[in-house]
Amino acid sequence: MRSDLIKSGPDRAPARAMLRATGLDDAALKKPLVAVVHTWSDVSPCNLNLRELAQAAMAGVRAAGGTPVEFNTIAVTDGIAMGTPGMRYSLVSREVITDSIEAAVEGHLCDAMVVLCGCDKTIPAAAMAMARLDIPAVALYGGTIAHGLHRNRPITIQQVFEAVGAHGAGKIDDAELRQVECDACGGAGACGGQFTANTMAMVLTTLGLSPMGLNDIPATHPDKLAAARRCGELVMDCLRQGRTPRALISRTAMHNAARMVAATAGSTNAVLHLLAIAREAGVEWSLEDFQPATESTPVIADLLPGGRYTAVEMFDAGGAARVAQELIAAGMLEDAATVTGRSLFAETAAAPRVAQQRVIHPVVAPLKPRGGYSILYGNLAPDGCILKIPGKHSAGHGGTRFEGSARVFESEEAAFAAVQEGRIAKGDVVVIRNEGPAGGPGMREMLGVTAALIGRGLGDDVALITDGRFSGATHGFMVGHIAPEAARGGPIALLADGDRIRIDALAREMSTDADLAARRARWQPPAPKVSRGVLAKFALLVGSASDGATTQPANPAPRPTTTASNQGVTA
Numbered sequence: 001m002r003s004d005l006i007k008s009g010p011d012r013a014p015a016r017a018m019l020r021a022t023g024l025d026d027a028a029l030k031k032p033l034v035a036v037v038h039t040w041s042d043v044s045p046c047n048l049n050l051r052e053l054a055q056a057a058m059a060g061v062r063a064a065g066g067t068p069v070e071f072n073t074i075a076v077t078d079g080i081a082m083g084t085p086g087m088r089y090s091l092v093s094r095e096v097i098t099d100s101i102e103a104a105v106e107g108h109l110c111d112a113m114v115v116l117c118g119c120d121k122t123i124p125a126a127a128m129a130m131a132r133l134d135i136p137a138v139a140l141y142g143g144t145i146a147h148g149l150h151r152n153r154p155i156t157i158q159q160v161f162e163a164v165g166a167h168g169a170g171k172i173d174d175a176e177l178r179q180v181e182c183d184a185c186g187g188a189g190a191c192g193g194q195f196t197a198n199t200m201a202m203v204l205t206t207l208g209l210s211p212m213g214l215n216d217i218p219a220t221h222p223d224k225l226a227a228a229r230r231c232g233e234l235v236m237d238c239l240r241q242g243r244t245p246r247a248l249i250s251r252t253a254m255h256n257a258a259r260m261v262a263a264t265a266g267s268t269n270a271v272l273h274l275l276a277i278a279r280e281a282g283v284e285w286s287l288e289d290f291q292p293a294t295e296s297t298p299v300i301a302d303l304l305p306g307g308r309y310t311a312v313e314m315f316d317a318g319g320a321a322r323v324a325q326e327l328i329a330a331g332m333l334e335d336a337a338t339v340t341g342r343s344l345f346a347e348t349a350a351a352p353r354v355a356q357q358r359v360i361h362p363v364v365a366p367l368k369p370r371g372g373y374s375i376l377y378g379n380l381a382p383d384g385c386i387l388k389i390p391g392k393h394s395a396g397h398g399g400t401r402f403e404g405s406a407r408v409f410e411s412e413e414a415a416f417a418a419v420q421e422g423r424i425a426k427g428d429v430v431v432i433r434n435e436g437p438a439g440g441p442g443m444r445e446m447l448g449v450t451a452a453l454i455g456r457g458l459g460d461d462v463a464l465i466t467d468g469r470f471s472g473a474t475h476g477f478m479v480g481h482i483a484p485e486a487a488r489g490g491p492i493a494l495l496a497d498g499d500r501i502r503i504d505a506l507a508r509e510m511s512t513d514a515d516l517a518a519r520r521a522r523w524q525p526p527a528p529k530v531s532r533g534v535l536a537k538f539a540l541l542v543g544s545a546s547d548g549a550t551t552q553p554a555n556p557a558p559r560p561t562t563t564a565s566n567q568g569v570t571a
Contacts, residue, residue, distance in 0.1 A: 060232020145189030165455020189219030193304030262371025439487025
């Protein structure tokens with residue numbers, strides 16, 4: 001066992017003395033040390049239940065013959081930070097969480113780990129840490145929040161953001177806005193549509209890092225504690241059998257995940273995070289690899305933000321397993337290994353099939369003939385960008401092309417003010433730049449702006465392009481992740497008010513006729529917005545959005561085998 005390097009032999013008596021102070025006895029010290037890592041915080045509902053789930057996971061580890069040790073790391077809640085300077089820390093937190101899991105688990109040479117995660121960046125961070133460390137590991141998502149009820153209709157945080165836009169347009173009064181606010185979020189769990197958290201929870205399942213069905217269980221469902229205990233038991237089986245994450249995260253698994261995201265019209269953030277996970281796992285995977293999945297996979301799940309139902313209703317309809325069942329039946333997924341030791345197809349076949357449900361459609365009767373995003377290039381995005389195709393349109397019926405005049409803003413705040421003051425008109429292409437990974441720094445999500453446009457009734461008549469990101473709750477004609485970003489000299493930095501911009505999903509191009517070359521000679525890089533602290537470090541180290549916006553160096557060397565001779569030092 002790796003942990004023997006810190007707890008076995010006469011020279012480790014000081015370490016054992018400290019471990020005994022925590023309550024471990026001789027029997028516990030002889031067993032494998034299993035890290036139970038979670039992102040519990042009481043600042044938001046997303047991670048609120050994870051400490052309780054950790055206790056259940058630890059009980060499962062003990063029952064299966066291991067000794068659990070608990071670690072806690074951070075979380076930044078997008079729904080709270082959105083539209084503020086605090087949002088710059090959101091993507092940064094993904095890297096911090098990954099690094100802190102590595103530091104805690106490797107610093108104590110744990111033999112295996114269970115990672116409990118609850119919101120947008122904690123979920124990909126869990127997968128990134130699992131891939132980086134490559135020790136036996138299981139991930140569990142804390143679960144979706146139950147939707148609220150407003151005037152007897154389901155409501156999520158998405159409708160609160162959109163209500164802000166409606167309020168700014170004078171469509172609703174202060175009392176109505178407050179009632180929407182109070183009705184939306186009723187307890188523990190992450191945002192309730194197929195936004196980033198639920199999309200990435202499905203990705204964990206599809207990559208084989210979480211057992212089929214367990215991530216779908218809502219946060220407050222009575223079965224969630226049993227799911228956590230099961231993960232604690234399962235990680236001990238992984239340890240005995242030598243199953244590790246890199247054996248699961250293959251190109252096949254990545255293709256499957258990309259198709260599941262497309263089939264559920266999931267968050268475009270999944271593109272960014274899957275690129276980062278692939279880099280940590282050493283899997284060859286690029287931005288262009290997403291295009292075949294979105295072109296050839298129909299949307300079959302009727303989920304918010306573009307559809308009607310929430311993640312709780314998807315759970316009732318069969319969850320990720322039902323989506324996989326439909327795609328497997330159509331020959332759209334390939335079999336792959338999972339953390340349980342059984343294959344993806346075997347796990348999917350064993351899942352119950354709900355007879356009567358309206359959320360997940362068969363492939364032969366899809367909601368849309370293709371996925372909800374497209375990878376574009378062109379003279380405004382030479383290294384690529386992501387178009388989120390409007391949910392209410394089908395490909396070829398008006399939702400795949402937009403042309404308009406640029407309205408250029410140097411920050412999210414400036415664009416939001418323009419929307420709220422009524423300065424954005426039909427036919428405009430709102431350009432928000434210097435919000436990329438390095439220029440932001442932190443690549444903020446533009447949900448405040450996009451929701452305000454929807455709330456003011458401009459969702460079908462205005463496009464928005466940015467080197468920042470979008471929330472999974474965003475819908476409308478939106479282009480994000482533009483690379484290269486403005487702060488690093490990308491063409492978006494050279495746009496001016498009035499430039500004609502064409503966005504074409506079918507041609508896969510975003511372009512302008514403006515003379516960008518003539519403006520290039522006059523362009524000067526903006527001064528860094530921060531010079532100290534974690535944001536400054538991130539801005540210095542972060543790579544392009546087209547490569548996952550990670551701080552991990554390219555082509556990491558293979559992890560050396562831990563032996564007594566090297567005292568457990570690992571790359």
